[in-house]
Amino acid sequence: MTVKTRFAPSPTGFLHVGGARTALYSWLYARNQGGQFVLRIEDTDLERSTQEAIDAILEGMEWLGLNWEEGPYYQTKRFDRYNQLIDQLLEEGKAYKCYCSKERVDALREQQMANGEKARYDGHCRDGNHDHAEDAPYVVRFKNPTEGKVVFDDHVRGRIEIDNKELDDLIIRRTDGAPTYNFCVVVDDWDMGITQVVRGEDHINNTPRQINIYHALGAPVPEFAHVSMILGDDGAKLSKRHGAVSVMQYRDDGYLQEALLNYLVRLGWSHGDQEIFSLDEMVQLFSLKAINKSASAFNTDKLLWLNQHYMKSLPAERVAEELKWHFEDQGIDMTNGPALTDLIPVMAERCQTLKELAASSRYFYEDFAEFDAGAAKKHLRPVAQEALALAQAKLAALTEWNAEAIHRCIQETADELELGMGKVGMPLRVAVTGAGQSPSLDQTILLIGQARSVDRIGKAVEFVASRANS
Template sequence: MTVKTRFAPSPTGFLHVGGARTALYSWLYARHQQGEFVLRIEDTDLERSTQEAIDAILEGMNWLGLSWDEGPYYQTKRFDRYNQLIDQLLEEGKAYKCYCSKERLEGLREQQMAAGEKPRYDGTCRHGSRDHADDAPHVIRFKNPTEGSVVFDDHVRGRIEFANDQLDDLIIRRTDGAPTYNFCVVVDDWDMEITHVVRGEDHINNTPRQINIYQALGAPVPEFAHVSMILGDDGAKLSKRHGAVSVMQYRDDGYLPQALLNYLVRLGWSHGDQEIFSLDEMISLFSLDAISKSASAFNTDKLLWLNQHYIKTLPAEEVAGHLEWHMHDQGIDFSRGPALAEVIGLYAERCNTLKELAAQSRYLYEDFSEFEAGAAKKHLRPVAAEPLALARTRLAELADWQPAAIHEVVNAVAAELELGMGKVGMPLRVAVTGIGQSPAIDGVMALLGKDKVLARIDMALAFIAERAQG
């Protein structure tokens, strides 16, 4: 048997963190079992589904690298198939027409709630509706069994049992002729030969209803794994107030997809005490049965730590591919200047995000006309003119424009003038970067290039001279 899993989002918004984790678990299980992963867009909610949301879901999946083997399938293109099977259930007496008005159903619900009962349809039309013309407005309800239980072994939660007399007769086709979610899901999973369904715990109550529909259709019942919700670090359900909840917002904020995937896989799954997982390790080690029942708390600090780890340890060329997006987003023209991979090598230890890295490296690609006020006040003082001027002379003579050689020049200038390294290095830093903080100044100058460094030192010397006169 080929294992087949699916991710089936509703296109009513972006791809959120919980959905991304569900997609990841489904994808990993399929890859672990050398099976297939299906992407299905459940767009039966015609009022709320949008093309913009579909595009956002596809963009998020592609950014995360969760490639699918089949799909994307769209439920709205399969209405004929659903309706064919609903008609079949009607003919077999496994479904029926219900003519109850909305007002009657609302009244029934209020009455049951007032009596402390669970609201559910009372089966008025279950045994026939002779008082109504065939073309009168109606819905189609599934005739749920009234005896026995639905039992299934969930990969996360173990044995789950629901008594059939606690389940009402589900509407499977609305008055307007549109089939409903719970029916479409069953038909899709059957037709697409899905063997394992990984989804959120909010679907547990749908599962017994769907199992009864599978059985009524004579379809095989897949295995289920219902994963717990993700909470914010305050214990409340994850929401916008906890920060980004859209997967693409994490891209915009400067996270690498590798870091987010590594973080998400650990939100409910573990392998010993291991924290860092390559994608190959995730695939080889992942198991549905190792998913925790407990809700997981989202910790942004942990994600930041992981993100910096990946910025530092992934091949610089790979990180550079993601950094390009941020350079474009911040309007930095990196076509002239050091290669992004070289910049990453210099800045990886200092930056938690690519957004930060792009902003901090701007001066490598753009000239500036003003120095940061605080840094200039502290370090571009008249006393700095002599070490800066001597450093400029020695740097101009330097043939080997490499960090080690530049470092030697700075050391030599400090020794010649009998100054501490900071008295030479800090004025140089402000001169060539315009700001008071940067990676090792010899590395920065090596990336900037000789001509640009000398021109910026000249600008700093002119600034100091003007300041001395003022």
């Protein structure tokens, strides 16, 4: 039997980290088992589903690299199939028309809750004992068994048993003729040959209802794995302030796909104490049984740590693919400066996101109008003028432009003037970058380039001279 899993989001919002983790787990299990992965868009909520959300889900899945063999399927294009099977259940006496008004059902539930009872439909129309006009509106309800139990072995939760008497007769077709979520899901998983359903624990209450529908249709029941929710690091339900934002927002904020996938896989799954996983390792090692039962806490600091790890360890060509977008987004012209592949090894040690790396690298590509006031006040003083001028002359005279030659110029300047390296290096750093922080000075000057570095040092000399004369 071919393993088939699916990810079936509702397009009522963007793809967020919770959905992305579910998609990843489903995708990994299919890959681990040599199976297939299906993408399905569950858009039966016509009022809340939007094309914008569908586009965002597809974009997020593609950015994460979670490719699918089948789909995307859309439930709204399968209404004929659902209604055909609902009519079949009506004919077989496994479903029935319910003419109860919304007011009656609401009043019933209010009374049940007031009595401390579980709110549920009372089966008033179950046996056809109802009076109604010929054209009265109705819903179709599934005739849930009243005896016995629903029993299933969840890959994460273990054995789960629910008494059928705890389940009421759920609506499977609304008054407007539209089939409902719980029925559509069953038909889809059956028709698409889904063997394992990985989804959030909020669906556990739906599972016994759906299992009874599988049985009524004579369909095979897939296996289930219900994963725990993701909490914020403060223990509260994950919200936007914790990171429950669109997956594409992580791209925009400068996270690498590899880092987010690595973070998500560990957000509820483990393999010993290992923290860093390549995608190949995830596929090789993943199992549903190793998913944790307890809720996971989102930790932005850990995600940042992982992101920096991948910025430093991935091939610079791969990081540059993503970094280029951030340079363009921030309006930095890359034509006059170092290759991104040369910049990344130097700057990745100092930045945790690609967005930060791009913002911190502007001086490599663009000249600045003025020096940082604090750095200039501290380092571009009259005593620095001689060192700046001498270093400028030595750098201008270089015939080989490499880090070793640049370092030698700086060292010779310090030696000739009998100054400590800091007395030479810090004024030079402010001169070429406009501020007081940068990677190693020889690497910084190397990447800025000879002509631009010499020119900037000259402007610093002029700045110091004007300051001395003021």
